[in-house]
Amino acid sequence: MNTTTYNRRSFFKVSAVAGGGILFGFNMLTAQKTEAGVAEVLADANQINGYIQIDSKGIVTIMSANPEVGQNVKTSMPMIVAEELDVAWKNVIVKQAPLDTKNFVRQVAGGSQSLRFSWKALRTAGATARQMLINAAAQKWGISPSECTTNEGVIRNSKGQTVTYGEIAAEAVKMEVPKDVPLKNPKDFKIIGKNTTNVDIKAITTGKPLFGLDYKREGMLYAVALRPPAFGQTLASFDDKETRKVNGVKDVIKFGNKIAVLATSTWAAIKGQKALKATWTGDTKAESTEEHDKKMLAFLDTPSSAPKRNDGDVKTAFANADKVLERTFHGPFMPHNSMEPMNFFANVTADKAELVGPTQRPEETRKQVATLLGMKEDQVSVEMTRIGGGFGRRLMWDFALEAAEISKLAKKPVQLVFTREDDMTAGLYRPATKYKFRVAIKDKKVTAYHLTGTGINGQNFVRETFFPAGAFENLLMESHNVESKITTAPWRAPITNFLAFAEQAFFDEVAREIGAxxxxxxxxxxxxxxxxAQKGMKFDYDVDKSIGVIKLAAEKSNWGKAEKGVYQGFSAYYSHNTYVAEVAEVVMQNNQPVIKRIVCAIDCGIVVNPVAAINQSEGGVIDGIGHAMFGDFSFVDGKPQANNFNKFRLIRMSEVPKVEIHFVPSLNDPTGLGEPTLPPVGAAIANAIFAATGKRLYSFPFAKELGMQGS
Structure with missing residues (x-):
């Protein structure tokens, strides 16, 4: 049973629609199945915000509130609603909703938390709608609701009489919203747990307009901006004579510290941008990677006045140690490099602002734009498109602010478009980080653990409630920050994307040091x-789940029993409420290590859509391999040293190993999945490479450290 506290107005906002349909509006996070028949189904709807709609034919339309960034919420979340509503999946249509804080909650795609946060709300919404339909049918038949059952949109009573959802929907609107609704036992799920095709797959593969770059409006101009070539620079002057000669260029506008070229096509705008001549001033020497490294290394040897965690007596344990093992790890800046570069549409007039585009955080985007324009939030609308990759970059709103400011100055609807060079050089980056690990060893046992982390523009570069917190009685974790004018932002699995590598690679070295x-x-x-824990020590992870994925990964990889010439490396990490363990297998070819297989064990609770879950997990592993092996990004005098893929190395198809995904069977509520498989893979690879070559790796990218050809 799940108790609801919603009343008719705040939870359902039920209203009749023409043709005997019903709208069930509720707070949810879902998305769009297909455009086929949507216009017909929605034609007579009284409200198209926050609802389940059931038309007279029994077709169910579910609005999507959550941004779809490739994590498959546009399929998985409607599956949850359809499961509890007990409707046939083939009769469900899903449509993307705009930002609407009155009807929806947490319209965010970030932290791999969409399913986790919405699980019970979505189930309750579907189950409550189902109960109202049952109650209406029972009233019609003059029987108790307990005598009714449902199956795929049909209600049946004990006498064998039936009525479809569509036929009874108009009566259900008159029923009171029940406060207590029974939820299905997960063992009885018919939709959840079954492979279900991505609802947008046909539109994606046939090139239908789904993404921000596809959006068009009559009279719209395309804008491309020229930004400072180095972080810390200021625009002194510019010459736009040649730009204005480019066919299709309509205007050149200075906004803030940037210049926008407006044109009738992206090509004309890009040509106009390249023709601009600008002079920039400012001392940027402090924004070099070399300078950052010096500052971060100094902090690694500086005690913190406010440690993030300090258990036991670390100082005494180190003083009494037989041996102290100390290692330092170095992580570079990293661009996000989404397949779809940053873009946003804005149409700003005197009394309102319309925004359309790919954003992971529409509500915060609206707040920021309203502040910029001096408007009230209800004067700003945000419509979400499908997102061609985000990885945290689109949790930020700078590109939407630029579009709004340009539109206001131009007094025209504008679509701002970043070129790949703009995206890579004027973006926000994963902050560079460094970690120093120290352990005290006495009688071949670790008696103390000390981690110091430092990085660029961050509040905390350690995870003091994650493993190994709780595993050592004497434990100290410290974090330091280095300020920089280089803009940074969350990058897939923030902080843990590099911390997991450093920690798990270090643990491998510690294990071998003590002969374990x-x-x-x-x-x-x-x-x-x-x-x-029994002694009262607090930490966030579950011991049994951690052990479970470790044993599963070891079993599935045949740990320690690989055939001759195959070298294995192990890693395990908890993040985004999910437990992952991975084994990498490496072979030597032409004196270079080659990754042949990754075995990945995951405990993420109930797997809603297995095929999508496997895709997400494989994608995280491959992304992690690529950046660990090849990701390298640096700055000289504030200027990025790579501006396109000819200088920023990505993993190639031929380099992708076999990836095996194994889920721990579970009936627990679902947890994160978009990010958790990425953090552990770097260490698994590094540990396998050590087993193959005897060389320890302490920095990304591995290919550079190994001197690999083509790196």
Missing amino acids: DPVQFRLDLFEQARVN
Whole structure:
């Protein structure tokens, strides 16, 4: 049972529609199945915000509130509603909703939390709608609702009489919204847990206009901006004579510290941008990677006045150690490089602003634009398009602000478009980080653990409630920050994307130092965490789930029993409420290590849509391999040293190994999945490469450290 506290107005906003349909509006996060028949179904709807609609034919339309960034919420979340509503999936249509804080909650795509946060709300919404339909049918038949059952949109009573959802919908609108609704036992799920095709797959593969770059409006101009070539520079002057000669260029506008070229096509705008001559001033020497490295290294040796965690007596444990093992790891800046570069449409008039585009955080985008324009938030509308990749970059709103400001100055509707060079050089980056690990070893046991993290523009570069917190009685974690004018932002699995590599690679080295098997070493640490938890020590992860994925990965990879010439490396990490363990297998070819297989075990609760979950998990692994092996980005005097893929190396199809995904069977509520498989893979690879070559890796990219050809 799930108790609701929603009343008729705040939860359902039920209203009749022409043809005997019904609208069930509720707070949810879903998306769009197909455009086929949507216009016909919605034609007579009284409200197209926050609802389930059932038309007289029994077709169910579910509005999507959450941004679709490739994480498959446009399929998985409607599946949850359809499951509890008990409707046939073939009769469901899903349509994207605009930003609407009155009807929806948490319209955000970030932190791999969409399913986790919406799970019970979506189930309750579907189940409550189903109960209202049952109640209406029972009233019609003059029987108790308990005598009715449902199956795929049909209600049946104990006498064998039936009525479809569409036929009873107009009566259901008159029913009171029940406060207590039964939810299905997960063992009875018929839709959840079944492979279901992405609802947008046909539109994507046939080139239908789904993405921000596809959006067009009558009279719209395309804008491309010229921004400072180095972080910390200011625009002194510019010459736009040659730009204005470009066929199709309509205007050149200075806005803030940038210049916008407006044209009738993206090509004309790009040509106009390249023809601009600008003079920039400002001392940018402090914004070089070399300078950042010096500052971060200095902090690694600087005690923090406010440690993030300080358990036991670390100082004494180190003083009494037989040996101290210390290692430092270095992580570079990293661009997001979404397949779809940043873009946004804006139409700003005197009394309102219309925004359309790919955003992971529409509500915050609206707030920022309203502040910029001096408008009230209800004067700003945000319509979401499908997002061609985000990885955290589109959690920010700078590109929407630029579009709004340009539109206001131009007094025209504008679509701002970043070129790939703009996207890579004027973006927001994963902050560069460094970590120093120290352990005290006595009698071949680790008696103390000390981690110091430092990075660019961040508040906390450690995770003090994650493993190994709880595994050591003496533990110290410290974090420092280096300020920079280089803009930074969340990057897929923020902080943990590099911290997991550093930690798990270091643990492998510690295990070998004390003569322990790397897998058994971790299992023993989790058992110690269990003991320490009983003593009152607090941490966020679940010991049993951690042990479960480690054992599953070891079993599926045949850990320690690989055939001759195959070298294995292990890693395990908890993030986004999900547990992942991975084994990498490497072989040597032409004296260079080649990754042949990744075995990945995951505990993420109930898997709503297995085929999508596998895709997400494989994608995270491959993304993690590519950036660990090849990702390298640096600055000289504030200027990015790569502006396109000819200088920024991505993983190639021929380099992608076999990836095996294994889910721990579970009936627990779902947790994150878009990000958790990325953090552990770097260490699994590094540890396998050590097994193959005897060389320890302490920095991204590995190919550079290994001197690999074509790196």
